[in-house]
Amino acid sequence: MKLKLLYTFLIGLLVVSCTSTSNKEEASDAVIDVMVPMVEGKETTYSTDSTVMIGYLAFDANDSSKRPGVIVVHEWWGHNEYSRQRADMLAELGYVALAVDMYGDGKQAAHPGEAGEFAGMVMGNFDEAKARFEAAIETLKNHPNVDDDKIAAIGYCFGGSVVLSMANSGYDLDAVAAFHAGLQLPVMPDSGTVKGRVLIAQGAEDPFIADQHISDFKAAMDAAGANYEYIEYEGAVHAFTSKGADSLGAKFNLPLAYNAAADSASWEKMKVLLSDAFMSN
Incomplete structure (x- = not known):
């Protein structure tokens, strides 16, 4: 009789243990699914x-809350896959990101001469x-998941000049x-015109x-x-954040080169900048 009771007790412990483990795994899976x-x-x-x-608009479809929006302005080559990748990376951080088209009609430059022409037309007619x-900002603010009181902008090369000029x-x-x-x-x-925090990498x-x-x-x-x-990042030249810089530099005989260390470090600095700026707003 005692052996039978002991056996029953051990079977009960095993069932509880298995059930508990299963529930923990399911809970863990649920957390992973959410995160x-x-x-x-x-x-x-x-x-x-x-x-x-x-x-190109990128956001986390698993998150229905209101969150900050970030404008991404392309290099002088135009709105291309690179700026879209950066928008995706911002979405992974929890932002809604809009990679914009400053040239219009999705134009992309095929060579540096054309890129310089496109960029010059934009910067030479600054009202346009x-x-x-402004049209890009309104598009971003109108997204249902964007907190329109929390907007930032990042840019690369030509795009960096654009966002600095807009600030x-x-x-x-x-x-x-x-x-x-x-x-x-x-x-x-002018005094007081720059509203937010600025990072120049x-x-x-x-x-x-x-x-x-x-200076x-x-x-x-x-x-x-x-x-x-x-x-300033030591050893880095122009376009140091772009993995396509080496091939473009070789193709057009330009001093362009990707620098993984500078790319990573500058992205981390940007993450801190955005987090601090949005938290203080």
Whole structure:
């Protein structure tokens, strides 16, 4: 009789143990399902009075809450897969990101001469550039998951110059991050015009950025009382965040090169910038 009771007791412990383990696994799976983002990206069209633009919107489809929105402005090559990848990366961080089209009609440059022409047309008609940027901001704010009081912008190369110029123009951006950006801008800041925090991540060996450009830019930002951080990464040249930079540099005989360390470090700095800026807003 005692052996039978002992046997029954042991069987009961085994059942409870198995059930408990199963429940823990199911709970763990449920947590994983909730925590892992499901990035959804879709092409989106928006426009000014004169130009139709083809952008790309990325967000975590598993998260229905309101969250900050981030504008992503492309390199001088135009709106391409690279800017879309960056939008996806921002969506993985929990933001809603819009990779914009500053050239209109989704135009992409096939060679540096064409890229320079496209970029020059935008920066040379800055009122139109602002109209295109404003249309992008409104498109982002209209997304149902975007908290329209929390908007930032990041940009690469030409795009970095664009977001810096927009910050200097007084747009209500909580944060701006510019990567390997040109610093001779169509608009420099006046006192109080730069609303949010600014990060400028540059290659220390970038031959396109002269020392005078840097000193003039910093002097203007200091005089305007802007909250900014200027970082140079040793050994990095132009386009250091782009994995396609090496092939493009070789193809067109340009001083472009990817730098994994600088890419990673600057992205981490941007993550802290966005987090701090949005938390303080």
